[in-house]
Amino acid sequence: MDDRGSSKSIDHRLSLKEMVPTASREEKQTEIIKAAIRVFSKYGFDGAKMEYIAKEAGIGKGTVYEYFESKDRLFEEILKFSVEKFRIGLKESLEKGESIEQKIMNCSSFTAQFMNDHMEFVHIAMQIKILSEDIRLHYMAVQSVIIEYYKEMVKGAKEKGELRSDLDVELATCCIIGTLDQFCKQRVFIGPRPIGEIDHPAIVDVILRGLR
Incomplete structure (x- = not known):
């Protein structure tokens, strides 16, 4: 085979390689975050190791460090990811309702479901006392x-x-937010019950009609 044939073969292989879809950096980072959530939920903050997270994500440990410099930094990025996920879901819940009863009901159901789906991680997050200024500002925003x-x-x-x-x-606004937050925590964490049996209409009735 002459040089031209060899060159064409190489070009062909390269073009095929370019056609294979690869995850973007943002997509890879999201995959690592999702894997880390599962690992933190299973082992807790102290028990979770970067090698566990790498294995869960199906990548090398070194790759995790390419995206996150430390376990603390990764955990804080998870908090950002989770807070943003909650914000988006809550907004969608509000938009689905027509009346204020429906909107509050939707928010109550979504909040309880979110807490239930992320139960172990929420417990861990509540125990972490030292957070960077960056994550505090992000949460407040x-x-x-x-x-x-x-x-x-x-x-x-x-x-x-x-x-x-x-x-x-x-x-x-303060009354609604505070009431829903405490109501959902009580039903999911303190006095847990099946998610389908949480009495959302009752809390909507208390919020809108008061205690008298």
Whole structure:
């Protein structure tokens, strides 16, 4: 075979290689994060090792370090990933409801399901006391966005006459967020029950009709 034939063969192999889809850096990072969530949930923060995470993700340990410099940094990225996932899911839950009853019901159901699906990891996250300034600022920023979602819900309900006109929007927002958060934690963590048996209509009734 002459040089031209050899060159064509190499070019052909290269073109075939280029046709094979490869995961982008962002996709690979997400795969590692998802694998790490499973490992942290199984072994806890102290018991989780980078080699376990690498094995779960189907990659080498060195590859994990190419994306995350330490276990602490990886854990914080998981927190960011989870908080953002919660924000997106909550927004979608609010958008699905027409009335304020439906919106609050959807948010209650979503929050309980999210806590249930990430139960072990939520427990671990609640035990970690030392977080970087970066992750704290990120959490506060996302929390501010979530608060605005609820504020818009309350404002919209007032405009439609579903809530009384003199209602304090900020106070109502705090009451709804705090009540749903504690209600879901109690039903999922403290007094656990099957996810399908959580009495979401009851908490919606308390929120919208009060205690009297």
